[in-house]
Amino acid sequence: MNTYKPAALIFALSLFLITGCQQSHLPANKPLTDQTLKPAEPIEPLNQNTLQHETSKQKKDENQIPDFNQTKIDQALELCSVAQNCWEQGNLDEALSTLDAAYALMLEIDTDHNPEFNQQKEDIRYLISKRVLEIYASRHIVVTGHHDAIPITLNDHVNAEIKRLTGPERNFFIRSLNRSCRYRPFIVQALKKSGLPEEISWLPLIESGFKNRALSPARALGMWQFIPSTGNKFGLNRNHYIDERMDPEKATRAAIDYLKELHNMFGDWTTAIAAYNCGEYRVLKTIRRQKLNYLDNFWDLYQNLPRETARYVPRFLATVHIVKNLEKYNITIDNPLKPLEYKPFNIKKQVHLNEIAKAINVDTDILVSLNPELRYKTLPPEPYTIKIPVDHAGGFMAKLNTIKTNDHQNLQYTYYRIRKGDTLSGIAGKFKTSVNAIAGCNKISKKSCIIIGKVLKIPGTHHKASIKNNLITAKTSKKITYTVRAGDNLWLIARKFSTTTKRIKSINKLSGTRLNIGQHLTIITNDKTDSKKLSRYKVKSGDNPLRIAKRHNMSLNRLLSLNHLSKRSKIYPGQSLLVE
Known part of the structure; x- marks a missing residue:
């Protein structure tokens, strides 16, 4: 196996590209042997017959040179293709050795008698040089391990998070483990189907504690903590009735798509997970600012990331380590939430979950748990697929028909976009409600300043004046x-x-x-x-x-x-x- 040293490799390739030096890019040269050095044959005196014979032989050899050159070119290109496959499979040393063989074939091409092969020879020369540089660079940019491998590094940063999760945050950790039992079976199945490591199923524990309605100060929502723009990018719809970021199944699929994209971008899972927390652009910006021109793994940029992200990856690695060693830390899952089996129904009726719960004799909380994307426990006016517990699915459609709908059974609020000159008291008077009711509905103080362009939820009315400002438009x-x-x-x-x-x-x-x-x-x-x-x-x-x-x-x-x-x-x- 040849050893590729950075200085020797870059120098050889630079010489190769700039001067067209007739040397292999690898430092390993074959030693001279007896077969290489043969004794000189005695020189025979030339006569006319011998001269004619040699001239005829030379012309014959020259006619065969194009076929010989083309064969070498085809063989070199085939070796380049083999090297590409080796590179994609992670066999970097084998890829380099194959390229070296391709280069050796290229040196055998005779362009002195056939200048038409010059361009093809130079193309192969450039192709091999470019590929070698890419392979060498890839050693310093990506991890060459298996795609599904997440290395659990137990350094000081990870050990500090282990102490927190098993100490002051022990109760949070155990409650999160109990909640995880309801959702992880589906998450693990989806990860396996997508070819992602199973350990990623523990990411929601540090994101949200496996809570579907968890909301961060940055307005990230749901078990996987999507902000609105990223959620929209990966297909999570959001309107006044539903927010699919809170649906565990839909959000899991979106998270898998996002994580796959990040892993393809950075090449290792620790950096991809860091980017999941603070965004890929922040990580790329941090990498560009580094004095080093390469990235081996997450720990190279650890100190330069935001403090929350710098803790995020060690916290995730600590979580994975703990769940694999629960007995060591004396942690038990004492009250696991069981997965809820359901049957989907496509309905076009806008009703409240409370009314459905009464009709099928089920706890409203179970319906809310099965349909967490419903922001206000009310079905949207457009067709919607609702999840009903399997045990209560029989005759559901017939019972649904008994629930009457009217104008007052629709959402008991509307939306109003604040205009210049508006005040809470003025808006309350316009919609025949109170300042306290509007403030409570929007979780603001009645003395709060309202901002032009913002949208307020107005409770208990369907006043005509709101129609022009209602966000639901035809x-x-x-x-x-x-x-x-x-x-x-x-x-x-x-x-x-x-x-x-x-x-x-x-x-x-x-x-x-x-x-x-x-x-x-x-x-x-x-x-x-x-x-x-x-x-x-x-x-x-x-x-x-x-x-x-x-x-x-x-x-x-x-x-x-x-x-x-x-x-x-x-x-x-x-x-x-x-x-x-």
Whole structure:
């Protein structure tokens, strides 16, 4: 096995790329042997017959050189392909040895008599050099262990978290273990299906203590603690009735997609888990600021991460260590929550969970536990899949029909967007309610300052004055075909067309989040209804979006929104645009 030293390797490759030095990039040279050094044969005097014979032989050999050169090129390219496979499988040394063999073949190519092979030879020279540099760099960027391996490092930082979790936070840890029994079977199954390590199933313990409604000061919500933007990026819908970040199954699938993306980005699980806590951009920024030009693992950037994240990974590793050694720390799971078996039903009736609980004679808390994404224990007006305990699923639809719905049985509140000049007392008078009721409903003080543009929940009324400010607006569906461009991803496309990544994946039957340039996606977007009629305008030479908007007495943002354009989008003569 050859040993690859950084200085020797980089020097050889630099020489190789710049000067075209006819040397192998590896320091290991074969020793001279008796077969290599042969005694010189005696020189025979030339005569005319001998000269003609040699000339004929030389012409014959020259005619065979192109075939010989092409064979060597094909063999070298095949070895490059083999080296690529070795690299992808983590066999870096074998990949380098294979590239060295490819380089040796390339040196045998004769370009003196056949200059047409010069370009191919240089292409292979560049390909091998580039691949060697990439492989060598990968040794310092990613962990070459198994994809499903999370190394449990017991250093001072991890030991400090072990002491906290088994000491002052012992009760929290035990309660979290009890709650985990309800959700981990599904989480572990989903992780195995996705090829991720089972240890990740303990991440919700340090995130939320396995609480579906856990809310952080940063507005991260649910068992997996998604902030709204990241949740939307990975297909978790959120509106006034539901927030899928609180659904353990949907949030688990989103977390798996996110973690897979982070692991593909950083290459090791400790760094990926750190990025899950503080965001991939913060970790990338920290790596770029390091004096070292490589990253072996999380501990290289430990001290430079935010304090919460610097504790986050050691806390996770401590958790995994403890649950694998419960007897050692005298911890028992004394009151485990059992998984709830359920049957899904698709219904179109907007009712409160309390009414359903009465109809099927079940505890409301069980329905809430099965349907935690319902923000106010009320089903949305659109079709919804509700989970009903298996033991109470019989005849559920028939019993549901006995529950009457009317205007007062819908949500006993509406939403109002604060305008300039509004006050709590003025809003209370407009909706015939009290300041105390509004303050209590929104968990604010009655003396709190209200901010223009913020939305307040107004209890106990359906006043007509709220209709214009109600966040639930009538929409019409629109189906379009979008061609994926360079730099696109599902989240950006979903944001551009005011839809969700989950909906795009469902419509186009995508199993993952990877897209290809030129790929066609079907997008069903919702456009707010407008009393104005829209017409088509054909772009003319010299037009620009601002000029077109002014010509039709509309704002630039309105024009861009109607046509799903951004301020950087280009328009072309003959293009058809929607205008008012």
